[in-house]
Amino acid sequence: xxxxxxxxxxxxxxxxxxxxxxxxxxxxxxxxxxxxxxxxxxxxxxxxxxxxxxxxxxxxxxxxxxxxxxxxxxxxxxxxxxxxxxxxxxxxxxxxxxxxxxxxxxxxxxxxxxxxxxxxxxxxxxxxxxxxxxxxxxxxxxxxxxxxxxxxxxxxxxxxxxxxxxxxxxxxxxxxxxxxxxxxxxxxxxxxxxxxxx
Numbered sequence: 001x002x003x004x005x006x007x008x009x010x011x012x013x014x015x016x017x018x019x020x021x022x023x024x025x026x027x028x029x030x031x032x033x034x035x036x037x038x039x040x041x042x043x044x045x046x047x048x049x050x051x052x053x054x055x056x057x058x059x060x061x062x063x064x065x066x067x068x069x070x071x072x073x074x075x076x077x078x079x080x081x082x083x084x085x086x087x088x089x090x091x092x093x094x095x096x097x098x099x100x101x102x103x104x105x106x107x108x109x110x111x112x113x114x115x116x117x118x119x120x121x122x123x124x125x126x127x128x129x130x131x132x133x134x135x136x137x138x139x140x141x142x143x144x145x146x147x148x149x150x151x152x153x154x155x156x157x158x159x160x161x162x163x164x165x166x167x168x169x170x171x172x173x174x175x176x177x178x179x180x181x182x183x184x185x186x187x188x189x190x191x192x193x194x195x196x197x198x
Contacts, residue, residue: 005062005063007062007118008060009059010059014052015049015051018059024041027041033149034141034143051075056076056079058122060072060123062106070106071104072104075100076096076127076130077137080095083175087173088193097135098136099130099135101137101138104120116160137172137194139191139192140194142191165196165197173193175189
């Protein structure tokens with residue numbers, strides 16, 4: 001009988017032990033639609049190290065014995081980059097009131113077991129313990145409905161996010177750049193934020 005998946009919060013320097021494995025996992029999962037990310041290990045390692053340095057950040061790991069099969073990041077919005085903070089400031093939100101859920105990645109064979117729900121629960125619990133909040137937020141890439149690269153079996157996560165209490169806020173949007181499969185260099189992609197009252 002297989003052991004259940006362990007869910008573990010990691011903060012600060014403890015994250016450094018997992019950076020290589022997390023970088024590879026992110027590249028593998030985000031290569032699929034809708035992100036189509038043509039990843040770079042060095043960039044990923046630098047990005048992940050920001051979570052070991054940012055005050056109040058957390059990464060929630062899903063472990064199959066000692067193998068990382070999924071991860072979800074979060075950080076107080078005031079610790080995030082200007083590109084992430086700017087849409088909130090422009091719309092009158094105080095970054096100190098927002099806990100930002102960066103992303104969740106999970107290998108396909110582990111989906112449908114409640115791990116994604118736990119990722120949200122653990123990050124929200126961490127945010128509430130860290131300090132008073134008004135909002136939880138994350139953002140997702142927006143692809144056109146007629147995108148020819150969309151697989152026939154692709155299911156958007158909108159319903160899953162809605163069931164967690166999050167609502168799409170089109171006025172809160174930004175653009176993040178990454179190199180997509182088939183691109184010679186990074187280009188900006190439209191991102192829209194989803195919010196939930198804390």
